[in-house]
Amino acid sequence: MEFVDLKAQFRAYQTEIEASIKEVLAGSRFINGPQVEKLEKALAHFVGVSHAVACASGTDALQLSLLAHGVGPGDEVITTPFTFIATAETIALAGARPVFVDIEDKTYNLDPAGLKAVMNPAVKAIIAVDMFGHPAAWEELEAFAAEHDLVLIEDAAQSLGAIRGQRRCGAFGKLAATSFFPAKPLGCYGDGGMIFTDDQGLAEELSCLRNHGQRRRYYHEMIGCNSRLDTLQAAILLAKLPHFEAEIANRITVAGRYDQALAGSFLAPVVAEGCRSVYAQYSLRSPDRDRLLSGLQEAGIPTAVHYPVPLHLQPAFAGLGYKEGDFPVAELVSREIFSLPMHPFLTAAQQQQICKALLAQVG
Ligand SMILES: *Cc1c(COP(=O)(O)O)cnc(C)c1O
Numbered sequence: 373m374e375f376v377d378l379k380a381q382f383r384a385y386q387t388e389i390e391a392s393i394k395e396v397l398a399g400s401r402f403i404n405g406p407q408v409e410k411l412e413k414a415l416a417h418f419v420g421v422s423h424a425v426a427c428a429s430g431t432d433a434l435q436l437s438l439l440a441h442g443v444g445p446g447d448e449v450i451t452t453p454f455t456f457i458a459t460a461e462t463i464a465l466a467g468a469r470p471v472f473v474d475i476e477d478k479t480y481n482l483d484p485a486g487l488k489a490v491m492n493p494a495v496k497a498i499i500a501v502d503m504f505g506h507p508a509a510w511e512e513l514e515a516f517a518a519e520h521d522l523v524l525i526e527d528a529a530q531s532l533g534a535i536r537g538q539r540r541c542g543a544f545g546k547l548a549a550t551s552f553f554p555a556k557p558l559g560c561y562g563d564g565g566m567i568f569t570d571d572q573g574l575a576e577e578l579s580c581l582r583n584h585g586q587r588r589r590y591y592h593e594m595i596g597c598n599s600r601l602d603t604l605q606a607a608i609l610l611a612k613l614p615h616f617e618a619e620i621a622n623r624i625t626v627a628g629r630y631d632q633a634l635a636g637s638f639l640a641p642v643v644a645e646g647c648r649s650v651y652a653q654y655s656l657r658s659p660d661r662d663r664l665l666s667g668l669q670e671a672g673i674p675t676a677v678h679y680p681v682p683l684h685l686q687p688a689f690a691g692l693g694y695k696e697g698d699f700p701v702a703e704l705v706s707r708e709i710f711s712l713p714m715h716p717f718l719t720a721a722q723q724q725q726i727c728k729a730l731l732a733q734v735g
Pocket residue numbers: 429430431432455456458459501527529530550551552553563564565
């Protein structure tokens with residue numbers, strides 16, 4: 373059994389994916405080929421924004437977002453301690469200071485109630501994450517960012533296809549970063565990322581920054597970097613995109629089956645009113661997590677822990693001076709959280725096997 377079954381996905385779309393790859397090989401425009409712009413247009417439309425800028429990874433999408441706003445030494449950026457390292461790593465790499473705010477106990481997203489206490493004139497931006505594919509509290513985050521004149525960045529690496537109210541993830545804040553890492557809800561066959569925004573000037577600057585600061589070849593207007601999305605990866609994503617809505621529907625079905633089978637023994641992941649989650653992970657909690665997971669391992673069920681150590685307690689961020697107890701919700705969730713296999717091709721029979729093995733552990 374696979375935690376995320378990419379082989380089953382490839383078998384399902386093999387003909388289209390291979391045709392799409394062959395087209396790139398025949399055209400041989402491996403960098404900035406026509407498929408890249410086609411994908412940008414298609415995904416901007418999918419998300420509901422006017423501009424999309426493809427780049428080399430989700431991490432780069434965050435990095436470019438900070439770079440475009442001149443975030444650097446002396447600046448502070450508010451974010452969550454319960455996320456993948458990239459969210460805060462890019463802040464530090466830009467030379468700015470990550471300032472953590474604790475999470476909500478139900479959605480595991482940045483709790484807007486904690487923002488006020490950390491505000492000071494050095495704060496330039498907020499990066500909030502749609503954890504596990506569930507949208508953050510964007511109405512409150514947007515109101516706070518507007519009131520304090522902060523750049524609001526959505527880390528939508530796990531949430532492409534999720535919905536909050538009338539809007540889709542990728543459309544919140546001033547700009548949003550997503551990832552096409554293979555195991556993400558919409559994954560390519562290597563690294564890839566994209567930035568979404570409604571700001572045309574910003575989109576132009578971002579597309580310049582990702583390509584060595586040049587609009588015209590060998591005329592460099594600004595200091596940029598090399599962070600382009602490979603044409604091959606764009607072609608693979610174009611072949612997968614027509615299936616994405618059906619995959620999301622399957623993810624929701626899979627989550628519903630888990631919810632039902634495990635009710636009574638585990639609290640199902642919360643989906644807030646008016647939201648659609650894409651279940652980038654199907655995550656549960658148990659104070660007895662480590663024992664449960666070794667039992668599942670013995671039964672041949674793959675599991676994962678996203679994430680075992682909150683960022684403020686990671687050695688890489690020791691220099692920030694945080695200590696145990698600073699973010700009690702993030703710390704508790706990190707101790708209890710675990711994820712079950714989740715992908716659109718998971719069968720009811722496989723889920724029965726998983727749930728039986730899990731329920732056998734709780735007795
Ligand atoms: C995966 C992920 C990233 C980084 O994306 P890459 O494409 O792997 O660089 C950033 N933030 C979050 C929340 C992620 O899950």
